[in-house]
Amino acid sequence: MQITVTTWNINSVRYRIDLVAKFIKAVRPDVLCLQETKCPDDAFPRKRFKRLGYEHIALNGQKGYHGVVVLSRLPFESTAIRDYCGKSDCRHVAIVLGERAGLKDPITLHNFYVPAGGDIPDPAVNAKFAHKLSFLDEMHLNEALRPAPSARAIMVGDLNVAPLECDVWSHKQLLSVVSHTPIECEKLLRLQKAGGWVDAVRNKVPEPTKLFTWWSYRSPDWTKSDRGRRLDHIWTSDKLADRVSAIGVVRDYRSARRPSDHVPVTATLEL
């Protein structure tokens, strides 16, 4: 049995619903995890996704900001939402795929949207950066994000950190740019290690090959200089690490009409 999982920061699911539909028709992932849906749950385009084959939907959205969702062709056993940093700002949703999806051994899947952190990389003067660091600390300490060595789990999302030198267009020029500062890279890699997570994307596209999933809107032509960053991630628990057979990053979606600034990242698992 094969399962494909996609993560994509869509920057308004309603504004970009046709682009998502196009991606679905081309790739047909079993599980589609979106971030920055910017959509209250009661306004979420459920019917459109059901028609596209995604009958099972785990929502955590709100008006205007942030928001995450897991859309699944496979039925799941349960869903969970957790608040971070004492805020109900819709940055996490989890599901468990189990018997109903045809899996004897269940898989827990977490979908995250880590705070971007603002512009100034100093928590003393920038509350947004302080929030981001606290969020990463809470992820580090959360027992639910430390699966047992025998457990099957997946973590995806816009983690808003490009932790490796080859995850950014220029390591030196981005050392003091939020998303690639040493403190956030260390915190992300620390929680990855503490949870026993394996970077599924880097297992397939190893260092030092550059790989990006995001290009700023503030660049007249993103293809000319290719100044991207790898902010979107797919990790698996150690138990699943050798089950990942393919990774796809579809850069073309950055060139779509009315694109998101992020592109979809897809993992194929052989179960």
Added chain:
DNA sequence: ATGGTCGGCAACCGA
């Protein structure tokens, strides 16, 4: 060195 662009939602916020 600086400013550059998005979407939501109706003046700026968050990115």
